[in-house]
Amino acid sequence: MVRMKDVAERAGVSVATVSNVITGKRNVSPKVQKAVLNAIDEMDYHVNMIARGLKTQRTNTIGVILPDVTKLFFNDVLKGIMNAASAEGYSISIHSSNYDFEEEKRLISTLRGMHVDGIILDSCVDYNHLHEWAEEIVHMLPSSIPVVSLENVLDEESISSVIIDCRYWSSQITQHLIDQGCKKIFYISGPASLVHEHERLLGYKHALENNGLQISDDLITYHDFLSGSAYEVVRQALSSGLEFDAIQASNDQAAIGAIKALKEANIKIPEEVAVIGFDDVFPSSLVTPAVTTIHVPRCDMGYQSVMECIRKINDETSAPRRIVLKCKTILRNSSVSSLETSWDLDNW
Amino acid sequence: MVRMKDVAERAGVSVATVSNVITGKRNVSPKVQKAVLNAIDEMDYHVNMIARGLKTQRTNTIGVILPDVTKLFFNDVLKGIMNAASAEGYSISIHSSNYDFEEEKRLISTLRGMHVDGIILDSCVDYNHLHEWAEEIVHMLPSSIPVVSLENVLDEESISSVIIDCRYWSSQITQHLIDQGCKKIFYISGPASLVHEHERLLGYKHALENNGLQISDDLITYHDFLSGSAYEVVRQALSSGLEFDAIQASNDQAAIGAIKALKEANIKIPEEVAVIGFDDVFPSSLVTPAVTTIHVPRCDMGYQSVMECIRKINDETSAPRRIVLKCKTILRNSSVSSLETSWDLDNW
């Protein structure tokens, strides 16, 4: 292992000088500089980032906690995160909480120990205990470490957030169904405890209310998208004789499961039952019929969160921000039969 | 920032004792142990992994370099890597080389500086310069750091590899087309310089030879799957009047692009032109017709590479291994019309 000391000896200078050449923070005469660079080259020296990190208290690493990195949604978020991080010269340390708050806290603890320069956290805080849980998280983190919360607003006072307005966009897409003439919209929600699931459901309800339609609890089903499947939910609804003229799923994967069930039952989409999702993950354009959905700027969410994190790393005094990103309605054949849609073959 | 020293003071012992309690490597009396643990708890102390890493020369981190983490294929590899790493208590540091060898070397350099405990490298070495390039890589890495090569065999002497036998499986699936009666198989290859693309093409050629079919260069097209698209390749082939009764693409994404082009030209799949891919990424089961392909155990490749890496970290003297994983032929409607296939809705 070549140490800075070895380089210094070879170049006939002190380690301090070598350090100065490398960091470029202090003056070094051209002669000496050249000698040092030569020595570095000849010896194939690489700065030991651990040692540097110990002294500078910087690791150039951003810790990332996502509910489940293996899911398409978060994979796209990760893309954005990695792009931004790599462009800004940061490494990232990724972890999955698997939607387990205890694990999430354990990971925060780990990241603290790793002395990452900042943390990007897509928390799985429970909607019903939002305040307490958020407080727990805030307490775990020294105020010195910048945190950016993805998807949730945890604490306006201390934590920046990068979010989308789930409620608004969910109501927009419900409105689309209503505009298409749908009156009985079956809603498939993910776990009710997740904040964005809750918000999406609220959006659906608001849209119904705004249009004078009745909200029926029979039409609202919850499923655990980790184990349960929307496919089964719809099969069951169909066999139970429940009547509906549309299905709104809280995410695309559920919508596609629903479509599978409807197709097997020979129900025409969208004529008999229209289907819509949320997220716009790419399979939505691949299945037949393609899924009408809300495009969530996942990549950009990742990108923005890194940029905000770095901003806070470089300017400790800056106040936390709330960054709200725009979504977009994507109409496809699952709700409008007349459209021409084509497969999205890019970026996967 | 709470330091071990602070904990020691609070507990009324020396830092060495605190360290002993934490690492559990040396005897500490129950009384003292309790006092120390209390202090740690009260002060919310977290071991500084940087400081520990400096002393122990271990970071508990495995560096990972993949050609493009954002691609579905590598995302699955990453799943396996993260699962294994997290189960074994390792962190990972992920990077994308973007199929650029210079960038790949830069990243190796970065990882060396980070003092990761091991490296998993899915190299983009050029088939035509395999030996030299591999040597370059070997030279960059001190023999002390365990390296596992994914998809390629770089250097049997010093680097373990986790691979699949692309050539064999490619010939298997070509054979399937031939068994179906196809005689003129249009082949869409990725960049010829990539080792596994080269191998897949070889498999195709071997299968043709074995069956007494002629290898025609007109039927072999290369496209850069980063910028070019198989969709365009097939459109062009069709408009040029090229005759073929099947398309073999070197990966599923290209196969799906080909299917799109064929469908637009109103060509019946598989009756007029059968299509096959390679990899078995999940969109292959979602599109219509679903794509016949070779299932590559991507997750397991990631998993095994981490396990092999950790094995070498713990046993420096152990010889490098070559781990060959099995693939599987997956028949679907793009080559066999009579099959019943259903959407794969799991794990994305």
Place this chain on the structure above:
DNA sequence: TTTATATTTTTAATCGATTAAATTATGAAT
């Protein structure tokens, strides 16, 4: 030449842990 000033280089402390070696405490055996 001398002195003052600016520039370059070195010395030495430091970051926060681990660990070999030294020291002290504990307890059993005589």
Place this chain on the structure above:
DNA sequence: ATTCATAATTTAATCGATTAAAAATATAAA
């Protein structure tokens, strides 16, 4: 009570960098 073996604890060196502050050297002005 003394001795000896063992267990528990502390001292102090160390990992490999950064960085004030001190020292050495170069440059300019008188």
